Amino acid sequence: xKNVLVISGHTDLNDSVANKIVLEELKKALPQAEFDILxxxxxxxxxxxxxxxHKLRKADVIVWQxxxxxxxxxxxxxxxxxxxxxxxxxxGSTGTALEGKKLIPSFTTGAPExxxxxxxxxxxxxxxxxxxxxxIAGLCKLDLQPSVYxxxxxxxxxxxxxxxxxxxKLSKEHxxxxxxxxxxx
Numbered sequence: 001x002k003n004v005l006v007i008s009g010h011t012d013l014n015d016s017v018a019n020k021i022v023l024e025e026l027k028k029a030l031p032q033a034e035f036d037i038l039x040x041x042x043x044x045x046x047x048x049x050x051x052x053x054h055k056l057r058k059a060d061v062i063v064w065q066x067x068x069x070x071x072x073x074x075x076x077x078x079x080x081x082x083x084x085x086x087x088x089x090x091x092g093s094t095g096t097a098l099e100g101k102k103l104i105p106s107f108t109t110g111a112p113e114x115x116x117x118x119x120x121x122x123x124x125x126x127x128x129x130x131x132x133x134x135x136i137a138g139l140c141k142l143d144l145q146p147s148v149y150x151x152x153x154x155x156x157x158x159x160x161x162x163x164x165x166x167x168x169k170l171s172k173e174h175x176x177x178x179x180x181x182x183x184x185x
């Protein structure tokens with residue numbers, strides 16, 4: 001069985017609907033997977049680099065689960081990458097620890113997917129997020145898998161019962177697609 005490491009980059013899962021549901025569904029379906037909830041492990045962003053690198057060494061499949069904040073990854077996930085995926089470990093002539101490991105980016109946006117287009121925003125989601133992830137994966141020699149993406153799941157809509165049900169439905173569908181991607185990796 002593949003060793004799966006799911007890294008949650010949400011800064012506050014207590015204030016989430018979609019990412020919280022995705023993680024709950026993954027935990028039910030993948031009880032053997034390791035879940036690294038960065039906001040719980042490192043609320044002050046003081047990353048335990050050695051512990052995180054150990055988790056990565058064990059993993060065959062790595063999932064980055066996060067919401068898109070301000071057209072990028074949340075700050076805690078970015079900080080984790082900065083501290084953990086360093087020269088000599090993840091890249092450079094001796095940095096081969098991540099080489100060949102499967103990376104599955106899994107992310108959500110509050111705005112509907114149609115918003116991330118050249119017509120609406122001037123950029124696609126792949127140009128905003130995908131290019132960052134492709135660059136990181138390439139540098140670290142990770143085997144980048146197709147992203148799993150869902151838009152239109154803003155926590156701001158949760159006060160409307162009908163919209164909340166739609167967010168829950170979309171989040172569960174996202175988790176199903178992600179599980180399929182993990183199985184294929």
